[in-house]
Amino acid sequence: MSKKIKYKTSFGDQLMWILTLLMAISVLVLMVWMGWQMYHSARPSIQRFGFSFIIGRVWDPVKEQFGALPFIYGTIVTSLIALLLAAPIGLSVAIFLNEMALSKVRTVIGFLVEMLAAIPSVVYGLWGIFVLAPWLRETVEPGLAKWLGFIPFFKGSPVGFGMLAGGLILAIMILPTIAAISREVMAAVPNMQREAALALGATKWEMIRLAVLPYAKSGIMGGVMLGLGRALGETMAVTMVIGNRPDILLSLFAPAYSMAAVIANEFTEATYDLYLSALVEIGLILFGITLILNVFARLLIWSVAKGPKGGSLV
Amino acid sequence: MxxxxxxxxxxxxxxxxxxxxxxxxxxxxxxxxxxxxxxxxxLSLQFFTNLPKAMGLSGGGMANAIVGTLIMVFIASLIGIPIGILAAIYLTEYDRHSWLSVGVRFATDVLTGIPSIIVGIVIYTAVVLKMGNFSALAGGFALSIIMIPLIIRSTEEMLKLISHSIREAGYALGISKGKTILRIILPTAAKGIITGAMLAVARVAGETAPLLFTALGNQYWAHSLNEPMASLPVQIFQYATSPYKEWHQQAWAGSLVLISLVIILNLSARFAFRSRSN
The missing domain is CATH 1.20.5 (Single alpha-helices involved in coiled-coils or other helix-helix interfaces)
Known part of the structure; x- marks a missing residue:
């Protein structure tokens, strides 16, 4: 960039520059302000409960007892289920679209996968209540209990609304994120890599395994982390199917609660300041976790997009 | 073998x-x-023209929620699109590599990644508590915060695609930088920017969580922007989690309208972009 060149500047020019500069800075200010605003509102709760807020198991607003562990547990378990299902499938979608499909198939299926991301979360929740949860209760959960019932995760009576339903619906919702980022970083792998592998007599799978995946690995990790970030904070669909009960149970069939769900359900019902403050603190924890995840994910994706040899990509 | x-x-x-x-x-x-x-x-005609009826009665509609969604998305666009485009212009045209730009890009990524319910909390504590009531305006603000990073990202991508020779052609003619941006660069990238804006609109139109404690919801028409306002996603949520069969039906109908809106926006955004590349 030729920074030294002085352009002829008029008043309008200056105004344009200052306006765009202000707007750019406002985004930075917005981020800091949001963090500060939340910290400020959460402070009464932080001061009152300290660390016990995170490890406390009892959430009883009537007795002014606030422990967020059941929500943290529900959030982590549902997000892990989602990750376990969505990461391999999302990666498969990316491989299929990038390395296998013809361009027309790629356009159509690529569009359909994007549509999966475009469906509003509340619609997934509606579908979850009336289609997914009954299906889990009547078919999937009895089956799992019958065949895998010796594992504590699959014990217990089938309810339908619970961590399994939450995890499944999250898997559907984060799959497009993982697929899209994996596609992006796999597209950044130079074709020379692929051709070299093929020229050595590799089969297509060997080419993918030896030439594409190692190169894209950290970017794919980044995509999975972004997916995890989305799963942790996803609110509506989970609220509608997780059962909304602040218990910590091993069974995945059991109703549970998530951090975002308790905020969604109880925020407008918080009758006194400390209650509200405790809910904001849950939000603050969520904010902190997703922020850290995003930073790591972006660093990983950038490292791939730039490429080891610093090609012309990005 | x-x-x-x-x-x-x-x-x-x-x-x-x-x-x-x-x-x-x-x-x-x-x-x-x-x-x-x-x-x-x-779905029926009444769905688009009537207000919600009391529980158990049939024949109600979601007219207020449909209009409410349109109004709040419009407010969000009014705030989010200009801020997003201007910030993206700064990032591509004025200053691509300084620490400020890196910081702004970082903030953009962070804002894209934080859960939308967080935005609801912040607007509640900052706007709703200060103004003393839930309002359509607060809902619009919340949606605009979700919109800004999306617009910045898509606009920046589009502006980056424009080759430097076009900018240089402008300067070679002695046109000032501001005018080059306004008259040459923005029109060249216009279709891409509009595509991005439409996708962002489609995204926020389906957002529920940021509206729960900002616009709240309303069974009647809101008479000003300073009142609680119904929106399709919030109405769907309330009806879906209610125990009444008539309301479940309404929730499905509302979902059909919402999904149609989102898919039409997505498809037309794609169509606009494709006609450009040909």
């Missing part, structure tokens, strides 16, 4: 990827088919 094993493994892995891709699409068709099936049977 060894080659046969390799070929077999190749065939197996490629089949797994193909099957997994189709598995990924099952939920899409599952959701769409149920929404269309249940939605159409509950």
């Amino acid at each position: 060894n080659d046969r094993l390799r070929n077999y493994r190749n065939w197996m892995m490629l089949s797994i990827f193909t099957i997994a891709t189709f598995i990924a699409l099952i939920p899409l068709f599952g959701v769409l088919s149920y929404v269309v099936k249940n939605g159409i049977s509950a």
Whole structure:
């Protein structure tokens, strides 16, 4: 960039520059302000409960007892289920679209996968209540209990609304994120890599395994982390199917609660300041976790997009 | 022998990827088919013209929620699109590499990644508590915060695609930088920027969480922007979690309207972009 060149500047020019500069800075200010605003509102709760807020198991607003562990547990378990299902499938979608499909198939299926991301979360929740949860209760959960019932995760009576339903619906919702980022970083792998592998007599799978995946690995990790970030904070669909009960149970069939769900359900019902403050603190924890995840994910994706040899990509 | 094993493994892995891709699409068709099936049977003209009826009564509609969604998305666009585009212009045209730009890009990524319910909390504590009531304005603000990073990202991508020779052509003619941006660069990238804006609108139109404690919801018409306002996603949420069958029907109908809106926006955004590249 030729920074030294002085352009002829008029008043309008200056105004344009200052306006765009202000707007750019406002985004930075917005981020800091949001963090500060939340910290400020959460402070009464932080001061009152300290660390016990995170490890406390009892959430009883009537007795002014606030422990967020059941929500943290529900959030982590549902997000892990989602990750376990969505990461391999999302990666498969990316491989299929990038390395296998013809361009027309790629356009159509690529569009359909994007549509999966475009469906509003509340619609997934509606579908979850009336289609997914009954299906889990009547078919999937009895089956799992019958065949895998010796594992504590699959014990217990089938309810339908619970961590399994939450995890499944999250898997559907984060799959497009993982697929899209994996596609992006796999597209950044130079074709020379692929051709070299093929020229050595590799089969297509060997080419993918030896030439594409190692190169894209950290970017794919980044995509999975972004997916995890989305799963942790996803609110509506989970609220509608997780059962909304602040218990910590091993069974995945059991109703549970998530951090975002308790905020969604109880925020407008918080009758006194400390209650509200405790809910904001849950939000603050969520904010902190997703922020850290995003930073790591972006660093990983950038490292791939730039490429080891610093090609012309990005 | 060894080659046969390799070929077999190749065939197996490629089949797994193909099957997994189709598995990924099952939920899409599952959701769409149920929404269309249940939605159409509950959809009627009254749905678009009537206010919600009390629980148990049939014949109510979601007219106020449909209009409410349009109004709040409009407010969000009014704030979010200009801020987003101007910030993106700064990032591509004035200053691509300084620490400020890196910081702004970082903030943009962070804002894209934080859960939308967080935005609801912040606007509640900052706007709703200060003004003393839930309002459509607060809802619009919340949606605009979700919109800004999306617009910045898409606009920046579009502006980056414009080759430097076009900018240089402007300068060579002695046109000032501001005018080059306004008259040459923005029109060149216009279709891409509009595409991005439409996708951002589609995204926020379906957002529920940021509206729960900002616009709240309303069973009646809101008479000003300073009152609680109904929106399609919040109304769907309230009806879906209610115990009444009539309301469940309404929720399906509302979902059909919402999904149609989102898909139409997505499709037309894609169409606009394709006609540009040809």
